[in-house]
Amino acid sequence: MKNILNYRFGFYLLIGILLGIFTIYILEENVFDEYDDEISEEEVIQTITNFFSSIEVGSDLDTGDYITEDFKIVELGGPYTLNEFWDLIGESQGDNIPISRKWDLSNWIISIDEESAHASYKNNGTFVTSIDGEEVTSNPVWLESGYLILDDDELKIKYFQSEEVSDYLSN
Numbered sequence: 786m787k788n789i790l791n792y793r794f795g796f797y798l799l800i801g802i803l804l805g806i807f808t809i810y811i812l813e814e815n816v817f818d819e820y821d822d823e824i825s826e827e828e829v830i831q832t833i834t835n836f837f838s839s840i841e842v843g844s845d846l847d848t849g850d851y852i853t854e855d856f857k858i859v860e861l862g863g864p865y866t867l868n869e870f871w872d873l874i875g876e877s878q879g880d881n882i883p884i885s886r887k888w889d890l891s892n893w894i895i896s897i898d899e900e901s902a903h904a905s906y907k908n909n910g911t912f913v914t915s916i917d918g919e920e921v922t923s924n925p926v927w928l929e930s931g932y933l934i935l936d937d938d939e940l941k942i943k944y945f946q947s948e949e950v951s952d953y954l955s956n
Contacts, residue, residue, distance in 0.1 A: 823897075823899075824897050824898075824900075824901075824902050824933075824935070824940060825897075826893075826895045826897070828902075828940050829895050829897070829902045829904050829933060829940065830890075830893060830895075830904070832851055832933060832940045832941070832942065833851075833890065833904060833906070833931055833933075833942065834890060835850070835851050836848065836851040836852065836942055837888045837890070837908075839851060840886065841885070841886050841887065842883050842884065842885050842886055848867065850939075851941060851942055852867060852941055852942045852943075853934065853936050853941045853942065853943045855943065856941075856942060856943060856944070856945075857943075857944050857945070858870050858944075858945040858946075858947065859944075859945065859946045859947070860945070860946070860947040860948070860949075861873060878914070881914050881915065881916045882914065882915040883912065883913075883914055883915075884913040884914060884915055884920060885911075885912070885913045886910070886911075886912050887910070887911045887912075888908055888909070888910050888911075889908070889909040889910075889911075890906050890907070890908055890909075891906060891907050891909070892906055892907040893905075893906045894906070900934060900935045901932065901933060901934045901935070902932075902933045902934075902940070903930065903931070903932055903933075904930065904931050904933070905928070905929065905930040905931075906928075906929060906930075907926065907927070907928060907929075908926070908927040908928075908929050908947070909924065909926050910923075910924065910925045910926070910927070911923075911924055912924075912925070924951075925949055925951045926949070926950050926951045927947045927948060927949050927950060927951075928947075928948050928950050929945060929946065929947045929948070930945070930946050931944065931945045931946075932944040
């Protein structure tokens, strides 16, 4: 009877050790999976930079790859969807023809949560426009912030807020 109890104890001990090892393995896998899914500052910067590259004149990038379906931008009295914003810009340009748009983004401040990120930065724009056949360059400066979320495991911009500060900097 004593030997049977020793075997039974040994059997349960072995099962307990195996369950412990299996549990540790599963927990470690989940921890590393979560770590792999974390949003990085580089991803935030790249997503916003790609968005601006996608709206440059002649870009082949699809802006929809970088924004959510319910994207909003608050600028010029918005909020606007991206299409509403472009309509507003088009109306304000009249017959003027945009030749190029470039942006230099700097002074990043980024905070990251599990499934979202917030970024604020300075945006120096360089716009070349044809006005009555003459090229005119303007260099507006904005302070901007964006809210980004994971959308089907892709980091996308949900919201932009933009304030032009060029006039404040020229005084």
